[in-house]
Amino acid sequence: MDGELRSKNKKGVRIAMKKSLNKKITRRSFLKVSGLGATGAVMLGVAGGPSKAQSVIAGKRLAMVIDLQRCVGCGACAIACKSENNVQGDVAWASRISRTVGKFPNVRHEVIVTLCNQCENAPCVEGCPTTAMHKGDGDITMHDPGKCIGCRNCMLACPYGVIHFNNPETHKFWRDNRSLIEGGTSSAVEVTQKVGGTVIPYYNPTRELSHPGTGLRYKGIVEKCTLCDHRVKKGELPYCVEACPADARIFGDLNNPNSKVNQILGKYRSWRLKENLGTEPKVFYVRSFNPGAYQKTKGSI
Amino acid sequence: MELQDVWGGFIIWYLFLAGVGAGAYFISALADYLGKKDRVMTKTGIFLGAPLVAIGSLLLMADLGRPERFLYVFFNPGSSMLSIGAIIITMFIIVGFIHIAFLIIPGLKGKLTRRAELSLQAVGIFLALVTAAYTGILLGVLQAIPFWNTPILPVLFLFSALSTGIGVVILSNAIYRRILVKIAATEEAEIRESFHLMGKSDMIFISAEFLTLFFLFTIMFNSPVGGAESASFLLTGGYALIFWIGVVLVGLLVPLALESVIESKKNRISLSAMSSVGMLSGICLLIGGLLLRYAVVAAGATAPLM
Numbered sequence: 001m002d003g004e005l006r007s008k009n010k011k012g013v014r015i016a017m018k019k020s021l022n023k024k025i026t027r028r029s030f031l032k033v034s035g036l037g038a039t040g041a042v043m044l045g046v047a048g049g050p051s052k053a054q055s056v057i058a059g060k061r062l063a064m065v066i067d068l069q070r071c072v073g074c075g076a077c078a079i080a081c082k083s084e085n086n087v088q089g090d091v092a093w094a095s096r097i098s099r100t101v102g103k104f105p106n107v108r109h110e111v112i113v114t115l116c117n118q119c120e121n122a123p124c125v126e127g128c129p130t131t132a133m134h135k136g137d138g139d140i141t142m143h144d145p146g147k148c149i150g151c152r153n154c155m156l157a158c159p160y161g162v163i164h165f166n167n168p169e170t171h172k173f174w175r176d177n178r179s180l181i182e183g184g185t186s187s188a189v190e191v192t193q194k195v196g197g198t199v200i201p202y203y204n205p206t207r208e209l210s211h212p213g214t215g216l217r218y219k220g221i222v223e224k225c226t227l228c229d230h231r232v233k234k235g236e237l238p239y240c241v242e243a244c245p246a247d248a249r250i251f252g253d254l255n256n257p258n259s260k261v262n263q264i265l266g267k268y269r270s271w272r273l274k275e276n277l278g279t280e281p282k283v284f285y286v287r288s289f290n291p292g293a294y295q296k297t298k299g300s301i
Numbered sequence: 302m303e304l305q306d307v308w309g310g311f312i313i314w315y316l317f318l319a320g321v322g323a324g325a326y327f328i329s330a331l332a333d334y335l336g337k338k339d340r341v342m343t344k345t346g347i348f349l350g351a352p353l354v355a356i357g358s359l360l361l362m363a364d365l366g367r368p369e370r371f372l373y374v375f376f377n378p379g380s381s382m383l384s385i386g387a388i389i390i391t392m393f394i395i396v397g398f399i400h401i402a403f404l405i406i407p408g409l410k411g412k413l414t415r416r417a418e419l420s421l422q423a424v425g426i427f428l429a430l431v432t433a434a435y436t437g438i439l440l441g442v443l444q445a446i447p448f449w450n451t452p453i454l455p456v457l458f459l460f461s462a463l464s465t466g467i468g469v470v471i472l473s474n475a476i477y478r479r480i481l482v483k484i485a486a487t488e489e490a491e492i493r494e495s496f497h498l499m500g501k502s503d504m505i506f507i508s509a510e511f512l513t514l515f516f517l518f519t520i521m522f523n524s525p526v527g528g529a530e531s532a533s534f535l536l537t538g539g540y541a542l543i544f545w546i547g548v549v550l551v552g553l554l555v556p557l558a559l560e561s562v563i564e565s566k567k568n569r570i571s572l573s574a575m576s577s578v579g580m581l582s583g584i585c586l587l588i589g590g591l592l593l594r595y596a597v598v599a600a601g602a603t604a605p606l607m
Contacts, residue, residue, distance in 0.1 A: 097606055114606065123444050129384035130373040149373050150366015153383050155307045156443040161603060165307070165366065220366035273606055277444055 055233050057138030061120075061254040062227060063282035064241070065261045065270070066113055068289040070248035073098065073111030080243030081115075084228065085207055086200060088217050089173035091164045093225040094240045110289040113249075115240065116141060116162040116225035117273065117281030124224075127157035132221075138253075139282070140227045145214055148221035155222060159274050160281075163224045170219045174200045206230060254282065302530040305446055305601045311364035316436045316594040317465075318357030319390065320458060321587065323432040324466020326350030326397060330422040330429070332498070339495040345473040346466060347404065350425070351397025354432060358390055382442050386435045393428035400425060433462035446601040447527030451520065454597070457513040461590050464506040468556070468586025471499045475580035479573060489572055496575050497567075500560040503586070507557045514549075527604030535600045544596050552589010556582040 073096070081087065081094035097112045122141045125133045133154050136142035155163045169175065177189040186194075191201050199205075200216065208215035210230040217223060228238035236242070241249040252261030261284070264270075270284040329346025337343055362371045374387040400421055403413045413421070437455030444450055478492055518536065521528035535544045559582040563575055570578075 112607065127381045127383065127443070129377065129381045129387065130370075131377050131380050147370075147373060148367065149370040150368075151364075151374075151383060152307045152366070153381065153443075156305065156445050159444045159604070160606060161445065168366070222366070279444075 055137040056235050057140075057229075057232055059255070060138045061282070062118065062138040062140060062232065063252060063254045063261050063284065064115070064118075064238075065250040065252075065264050065284045065286055067248045067250065067264070067286055068110075068112065069287035069291050070246045071111060071113060071244075071289060072246055072248075073289075074245065076243045076245055077113055077115075077240035077249060080239045081225070083202060084204055084231075084239035085226075086171075086204055086216055088166070088171055093162070093164070093223075095162075108290045112285065112289070114160070114162070114273070115283060116227070117160055117279065117283045118227055120280035120282060121278060123157040123159065123277075123279055124154035124163060127153045129153065136229065138227070138229070138232060140229055140232070141224075142226060142229065143223060145211070145218045145221050145223070148218075150220045150222065152222060159277055159279065163222050165222050166217050166219050168219045170217045171200050302534070302602045304534075304599065305603055308364075308598060311360040313591075313594050313598050315357040315360045315364075316439075316458070316598070317591045318353045318360070319436050320433055320462030320590060320594070321465045321469055322350045322353030322357065322397075323393065323429040324462035324464070325353070325469050326393075326466070327426055327429040327433070327463065328466045328470050328499075328502075330426045332495075333422060334419070337495065337498065339474075339491050341474045341477050342470060342495045342499065344404070345470045345477075347397070347400055347425075349469060349473070350429065351394045351401060354390060354397070355394050358394065382435075382438055386439055389428060389431050389435055393425070393432045396421065396425045396428055430459070433466075434459045436462065440597070440601075445603050446531075447524060447604050448521055448531030448601050449597070451517065451528075453513060453517045453520070457510065457517060458594075460506050460509045460513060461593055464503055464510060464556075465586050465590035467499050467503040467506065468583040468590070470583075471496070471503070471579045472583025472587070474499070475576040475583065479576040479580070492572060493568065493575070496563060496579055499579070500563045500582075503582075504557060504560050504564070507553050507560075510553060527602060531600045531602045534602065535596055540596055540600055543592055547592035548589055548596055551585050552592060555585045556589070559585075 075096065078092050078094045078096065082092065085093065087093055094113065094115045096114055097110075100107055100109045102108055118139065118141050120139065122133070122135065125135060125141060128134070129151060130147045130149055132144045132147035132149075134142055134144065150165070152165055155161075155165060174188045174192045177187045179185045179187040179190075195201050195203070203215065205215055207230050210233055228236075228240075231238060237251050241251045250260050250264060252259035254261060256262065264286060265284060268286040270286045272281045272284055275281075325346035326349070327346065329343050329350075332339075333343040362368050365371055374384045375391075377384055378388055379385060400418075403409050403418070403421075434455045437458030440446070440449040441452060441454040442450070474492070474495060518532050521532035523529075534540055559578050563570065563578055
């Protein structure tokens with residue numbers, strides 16, 4: 001055929017369409033090849049990109065060991081986390097269980113510090129409809145504030161209660177315009193205005209470096225401990241680990257057989273919160289908040 | 302024991318409306334399949350189904366912390382039960398509205414062949430069942446609330462959806478026949494049959510609900526931790542009144558009693574009395590269905606960490 005296409009329009013009249021097939025093929029195939037070539041080049045470029053800027057923590061399985069015997073229950077970790085991440089007034093990403101167990105005189109007091117367990121089978125990730133909750137580099141359970149719709153399914157999926165919903169009125173504490181002593185002390189609003197009004201007082205900007213726009217808490221979405229990924233990706237320790245005065249929090253890579261966490265986990269029996277649920281948390285607890293001795297005895301009937 | 306405060310009002314209304322809408326569609330479509338001629342019974346559910354579920358979905362959107370981003374759930378199908386459910390509800394709403402369009406839009410009216418309509422209804426029935434069950438699955442997969450984290454919950458919500466679906470169909474039937482339209486003598490037998498069928502079916506669903514509630518509470522009282530707190534909160538604690546009077550008495554026992562009255566009296570009861578009883582029964586079923594969702598959601602308690 002010489003490239004003549006015949007077709008019928010509605011009235012049944014033959015319409016012959018002459019196409020200079022040769023020329024069109026050449027032009028078309030040229031565009032095709034160059035298009036494919038360009039796409040291929042872009043793809044290679046993109047694929048090549050991340051491997052250059054690959055994160056320090058890629059391929060690791062970051063975990064934390066809490067040595068309950070070293071812990072004194074001071075709560076420095078909780079405060080450090082709040083200051084590092086600009087966490088809001090009544091929310092604590094690093095928290096603790098502080099309780100007295102037993103009936104006098106057979107009592108003990110214990111403090112068990114908690115944080116997001118960075119579960120390997122994270123139910124929050126499973127429950128997120130938009131993949132805002134996802135596992136990121138270093139097997140950190142990360143949250144992407146740009147994708148979150150605020151459905152709070154993750155909050156109910158997480159058996160540890162470590163996810164918090166950001167009040168639509170964020171940083172409420174700093175919006176308060178009451179002062180303790182009228183004319184004497186500043187109100188929260190006044191102090192905020194002194195630092196420009198666009199950030200909160202005691203604002204930590206470093207958190208924003210890896211996630212632009214997330215220095216302050218984002219309204220209408222959920223947030224939780226990010227294992228200080230903004231620090232970890234630079235090779236620094238999470239701030240709660242850094243701040244602990246008793247070195248009770250030990251951070252490391254489970255994939256590295258020589259890491260401190262693996263050394264401690266090999267040496268001591270460890271336990272995790274709600275292990276029976278199958279979430280495979282990566283926060284391990286070793287030893288006891290209440291060591292010490294009692295008078296040697298064989299007991300009695 | 303800490304009661305969850307994550308999901309509240311909007312979610313409770315969504316669970317109720319999605320249940321009623323899906324249940325009503327299922328009941329009406331099923332009646333149509335069984336060859337029932339009463340058009341109120343076979344069409345009410347179709348007209349109410351998609352709109353009720355759509356209103357429920359709007360409430361879901363309003364509940365979001367970032368409602369303007371609600372479309373994101375559709376971009377990651379299969380990532381979680383919530384996204385799967387969103388897609389299913391959307392499909393049901395679309396199919397339901399298509400069905401309604403063929404029933405009321407002047408240009409489309411009557412264009413649907415019987416076979417096409419039955420096929421459309423088959424799809425609608427399937428989506429309705431999944432929508433009704435999904436309301437329970439949404440809560441059922443959540444591990445933080447032991448009282449919800451059981452396969453029995455979707456079963457309970459499914460039976461409740463079917464029962465409240467019947468409730469709204471009986472109610473519409475009663476209002477339409479009693480108040481809006483004069484009943485011709487020829488229609489009387491047909492209407493009696495409708496009420497009987499609705500009543501009998503609902504008695505089965507209510508009995509199934511009782512059984513499922515019994516299973517739920519028995520197992521919860523014997524489960525390790527967390528579930529028992531919620532269960533006792535409902536049976537003997539702060540929400541006991543809402544549960545026993547709202548859910549059990551008004552939502553289950555009263556309709557059951559009324560329906561058995563209709564059943565036992567059969568043809569000796571006047572049509573107007575039957576429709577009054579039906580109206581009352583329908584209202585009670587709907588109130589009970591809403592309060593059941595409220596009770597389950599509000600009494601959800603988290604288990605302690607240690």
